[in-house]
Amino acid sequence: MNAFVDDYEKISKRQRTLETNDPLDRLIALVNTAKDKIHDDPNSVQTALTGLGKMVxxxxxxxxxxxxxxxxxLSKFTKALDKKYSCDMMAAMNPRAFDNKEKLLQKTIALHFIRQGNxxxxDAFAKEAGLDVPDELRHQFMDMFDIVAAMKTDDLEPALQWAKLHRPELEKRGSSLEFKLHRQRFLQLLKQKKDKLAIEYAQTHFGYFGFRHTAEISRLMCSVLFMGRLMTSPYADLLTPGTAADIQHMFTRxxxxxxxxSCESPLYLSVTVGTQALPAMIKMASIMKAKKAEWSQESEMAVESNLTDDTKFHSIFVCPVSKEQATDDNPPMMMVCGHVICKESLQKLCRxxxxxxxxxxxxxxxxxxSQAKNVYF
Known part of the structure; x- marks a missing residue:
């Protein structure tokens, strides 16, 4: 791999050299030189043009x-890459995966466009595919994108109105969105050096959240003392870049x-997970092909794939004895010592x-x- 990196750096350096020594600039300089020579000595036209032609x-x-x-x-580099990392992605594909599921796939694609604001x-895709996409869902996402667009211009009022309207549901889910929005508005006023307005805003809106966010509200109020030099104060972390983007993501979620x-489009998540699992699947397919064997288990992956945290949505327990994933019929059981194994493994141990x-x-x-207890993740 290091050899490929070195070759890539050499090619990039060569390309930057060519871009720095722009050939067009060199040609323009030659033409201007010939032009000045002719202007100074009109009798040297033929000589100047002849010399210019040779130089060009x-x-x-x-x-x-x-x-x-x-x-x-560049050609040698790409050929070496293709030779080193050649793979047949079709080997890891199931061509019958979407048999009798065409409408489900079409609806997933249509909803993906709507969820992305397209x-x-x-609408055009849903019409051509003959799908019935609820108008209510479309209007809900239009409202969401309007609010996000306002947040990107530092206008938090639409988001605050939405959060206040849905305060009971948000609190039931343990969300701190409304407080984060008020916090962001308070910091906006501080950055604009409107300390009196910031204090009045805090007095008006922070009281409701005092019980749950006491420590954070205390830091926000103390930060007023450093207005104008907040970036060099002990409260500089309040202005961490990316905070606005985090709040926008929280609102969308x-x-x-x-x-x-879900916060992310199912189509996006499917493609992301598939991309992460693809290398292992291709490798497994090549091994199975070399051994002239086939994976016989339907709806089950041949190998385990390690997914990133943002693509995991529920806890998974794999029995350390049987190495099998727990199911409703084979749940995890905790023994008196605190160790957990699956029910089938427990039954084998107790005969x-x-x-x-x-x-x-x-x-x-x-x-x-009889002493073991079910464990719920």
Whole structure:
């Protein structure tokens, strides 16, 4: 891999060199020189043009050689990459995965356009596919994007009105969106050096959140003392870049949550997860092909894929004894020692008897199946 990185750096350096020594600038300089010479001595037209022609031909030849060399290096580099990392992505694809599910896929695509704010494209796609997309859902996302657009221009009033309107639902979900919006508005006033307005705003709006956000409100009020030099004060973290973007994401998440949808588009998540799992799937497919074997389990991946935290939505427990994932019929069970295994593994250890004492597979303590308790993640 290091060899590829070194070759890439060499090609990039060569390209930057060509861009710095712009050939057009060199040709323009030659033409201007010839022009000045003719202007100073009108009798030297033929000589100047002849010399210009030779120099232009020389520069053009040099340019062609430079670009030919760059193109050759780039071609060799891409061929080496293709040879080193060649793979058949079709080997990891199931061509029958969407049999009898065409309408579901079409609806997912149409909703993705709407969730991204591409309402015209989404409507056109839904019409051509013969889908019935609820107008209410479309209008809800239009409202969401209008509010987000206002937030991007530092206008928090529409978001604050929405958060206040849905305060009971947000509090039930443990969301701090409304306070974060008031906090952001308070900091906006401080940055504008409107300390009196900031204090009045805090007195009007922070009281309701005093019980849950006492410490943060205290820091916000103390930051007023450093107005004008907040960036060099102990409260500089209040102006951390990216805070506005985080609040916009929080608003989008809570908005989607209240209408019963995930924050991210299912299509986006599917593509993201598929991209993460693809290398392992391709490798597994190549191994299976070499051994002339096939994966026989339907609706189950051949290998485990490690997903990022933002693509995990529920807890997963894999039994340390059987190495199988827990299910409703085979739930995780905690023994008296605190170790957790699946119910089927527990039944094997106790040999089907609820009162037979057995040793934990991970510690010396003994227990009985009747003492084990279901664990809920």
């Amino acid at each position: 031909k020389s520069v053009s030849s040099s340019i062609q050689d430079d670009h030919k060399e760059l193109q050759s290096s 309402f015209t494209i989404g 809570d908005f989607c949550s209240l209408i019963g949808l 089907g008897s609820q009162n037979l004492r057995f040793k934990c597979p991970y510690c010396p303590q003994e227990s009985m199946a």
